[in-house]
Amino acid sequence: MCGIVGTIGTGATTQILLKGLNRLEYRGYDSAGIYVNDQDGQDYLVKTVGKIAALEAAVGPQVQGRIGIAHTRWATHGQPSVANAHPQFSGSKRFYLVHNGVISNFTALKEQYLADQAFASQTDTEVIVQMIAHFVEAEAMTTLAAFQKTLSLLAGSYALLLVDREDPEVLYVAKNKSPLLIGLAAGYNVVTSDALATYDLTTDYLELRDGEMALVRASDVTILDQQGDTQGREPIEIKVEADAIGKGTYPTFMLKEIDEQPAVMRRISQHYLPVDQPIAIDPALIQHVAQADRLYFVAAGTSYHASLVGKRLFERYAQIPAEAGVASEFGYHWPLLSAKPFFIFLSQSGETADSRQVLVEAKRRGLPTLVITNVANSTLAREADYHLLLHAGPEIAVASTKAYTAQIAVEAVLAKAVGERRQLGAAQSFDLAGQLALAANAMDEITDNHQAWDQLAAEYLGSATDAFYLGRGIDYDVSLEAALKLKEISYVHTEGFAAGELKHGTIALIEPGVPVITFITEQATADHTRGNVQEVKARGGNVLVIASEACQQAGDQIVIPTLTDELMPLVTVVCGQLLAYYATLQRGLNVDQPRNLAKSVTVE
Template identity: 55%
Template sequence: MCGIVGIVGKDHAEQIIINGLQRLEYRGYDSAGLFVSDEKQEYLIKSQGRIKNLQEKVANDVNGTIGIGHTRWATHGKPSEENAHPHTSQNGKLVLVHNGVIENFEELSQKYLAGEIFYGQTDTEIVVNLIASFMENDGLSTKAAFKKAITVIRGSYAFALVNKDEPETIYVAKNKSPLLIGLGTDFNVIASDALAVLDQTHEFVEIADNELVTVTADKVIIENQDGETIQRDSYEAQLDASDIEKGTYPFYMLKEIDEQPTVMRKLTQEYRDDQGNVNIDQELVKEVADSDRIYIVACGTSYNAGWAAKSLIETVTQIPVEVQLSSEFGYNMPLLSKKPFFIFLTQSGETADSRQVLVQTNRLGFPSLTITNVAGSTLSREAKYTLLLHAGPEIAVASTKAYTAQIAMLAILTQAVGEIKDKKANASFDAFHELSIAAAGMEAMVDEKDYLANLVEQYLSTTRNAFYIGRGNDYHVASEAALKLKEISYVQAEGFAAGELKHGTIALIEEGTPVLGIITDDKTGPHTRGNLKEVESRGANTIVIVSEDLAREGDQVVLPMVHPLLTSLVSVVPTQLIAYYASMQRGYDVDKPRNLAKSVTVE
């Protein structure tokens, strides 16, 4: 998710915006820009790359009392200054920043802007010119034209709009994408995350979807689609040093689920060089490529992530992969191949069960890699190699973004190894491209919160047990989905290979038992549907989570299309939200489930 920061009513708006954008760097981005003005001058400054590049372009004489800024991750159009935000209308009057994706931008362009030539390739440029066209052709005010544009746009968005002829006003609207108003004394700010502007204010006002907000230095006016003014109390963001990453989310887990698309983009940013190649230690890549078997060693969610990546690694590298539970492997080590390579998956890097395996493999002289979210952790220090997840702090006990980050990190490593093993055969798997598509798909799923919350209320609000089923990689996601549900909602949930449910466990199905089927493979999908029919005939209430190309009428959760080896990145997201809402609707502490800890440092 991109970042937005804006302010009106305070000198040196440019520096406040840059400071705010720097606090949002964790989201991942490929370009940044800002627009500021005062009564005399206006400045539009953009830069590809890091925010420091933008700051270097802001001259000492730049000063503004109103401004909007943005960090962008490319969705429509390549990373470039032309595609960076803010975007300006062709008449030069309107300036717009935007988070989200406009689904019908091509339709809007053909219907309202036919024949116009655009500077870039973004959906945002279409929107700012759409608003300008409504002003010019329909004689509407800025606010009225903005409001009309919102009524014809489909998709997710957080907008901040400035008309250069109205240098004291920022117009704001959102749908599905986060945006807040921060209240100050003789100034007000806007931000996609409270963290960005905590140096300016701790008092915030929430914005609901489809509302239009007029922000000036001394007032904030919120209106609904009917033009009625909405009165909404502000709240104080109670954030301290240990809490600050949570922002204004009610629970860390929800924030961390939302951050997963950003983590995909951050990993791409960290591990791709300027030529677009994988930027990983070549000695590491060569050692993996030279091995005759890869052993993934992990616990809990990380273990499930290893299984989710197994077929990806084997398909691209042609190296066999075993996934082993740390707690079992250390005391019951199987016969090893002649040239094994060990990969330890761990969010914290402190997992005692995994460390005792690493101690043994080090003693035996086998090469090892730790993939972790914590630099300098024990497993990171003691393994020969380390790859960091760059996912930002994961505070909730139930891991979400570390799971998807581990799969993504393995995908990037897999590409590098595959290129060494057989460049020609594996040129078709571009991890960076596929992770970008997956990030967009994940973003679409995190936007379905309200729908999934209602689904949970309908199917899981009172149940004491539930089953996830799937085949192949869907089975591995089912295992992770069940783990999440049981971890935080205390529903007795199990993940099964769909074909195995009938070999005994179907005896547990009774009237009203929820059974959730995951279907992303065209070869096994019909069989899983058959298994769902079997449990339905025994009284089960079924939910189908299915890829778009395999969906049928009546399926409840439809997933965007991604690479068939990376479907787990998208299919797991609704299951995470299902677990979250199942816990929240029961009134539990989502982030701190009973009897569990974030980092398990005992065997």
């Protein structure tokens, strides 16, 4: 997710904007920009591609003012470029706007209202600011009225900050499905998409609700609903530590971490897949893996499920045979190894005792090892020959969410790098950066509507004591993870099964009302899985189908965007995470700290 910072009423505007952008840098971005106005007729717009350091270098000492907006952008509409970076501006250069989110009907709006307007960028954001200018300049509306009318026409998600250079005494703010906070500071105010950006300026924030807008001045804030009526709002206190280990405005860590997954995908892509450069992985590691004749994935729990996906990624794109083993079993039941084995360990914490036991034995045998983990200085990371970071940020909830999707993404990066090293066409043509961008956008779509998932959880899992997840191929792999999420936090007895195995015994457990959640994203087996769905329905099972766009049929309750088969778990698992989350919440249970479980399993 992109980052937004804005402020009004202080002479330290530029410093606040740049510091805020630096604190949001972890989100991943490809360009950045600021607009500053001194409220006396002088203003400045500075935009750059690349790191915030480039923006800081381009901001001269004269770029000062008392109102300003700033943004870090991850490209969705249009490639990374100065023209596509935010802030975007109107043709008259009267209005300046930053935007988080995606406007789904921007093309239709552009054709209807701006057919004769020249555009400087490829972004959906420019359509918003040009529409505001159109309503002010062509229809003689006030800025407020034009802002309100434009908002009423937008479909999609947005967090917006707008400055009118002819009235720089007010910052226009609005949100829908994208986070935005208004911070109340001493004699001035700030606006941000994440309190981490401004945690040293205030702990008092006003939280906008979806569909609301606000007029932010130096000394006051007015919040308006969609009808333009003023809304009362008490500030909430948000204390953010410098290391960002906090829930912010989220009620739980788990929900926050589910929602962070799009940003994690973008961050991984930014770190490991720099534009027009080689994959950013140690060439020695790539070469070592490329020389292996078999890969052995070792992990536990959620990480083991990510290993199952990793096996498929490496066999397809690196064409190296692979197998995945449960760490607690592998440690005492070693298989007959190949001639040139390579061991890959997955662990969110990097402290998993079962995995470390295998690592120690592998090193004793002189076998090469890699750890993929979220914690740079963890035990496993220190002791393995190589390590790759997930760059997922702190994961606090016991039930792992963003670490799973991060593990798959990093596995994909390494698989592609190894395949390219081996000069394999499948790897060379694999547009992984594009796929991760699509995955991030799909995750955004899924997490945008929490209420819908709350309702689905109530309908399918509300009173359930047992549940099943079904799928074939890669859908079977993610069924195991989705089932684990539900059982570990809601305490509903849940199992993930290969759909084709259902009639070989498990169908005996299907009785009227039993929830059976089925993933159908693999075109090669979709028809077979549909047949299993009919078998379940014939026995009274309460079936929820989650299908990809490529496999959808009439009656499917959930349809999600299509990615390459091996990366579909990045999207399907989010559905399982949200169903588990709301099923647990509805039971009044502790989502973040389920009974009998710990975040890091440090004993065998």
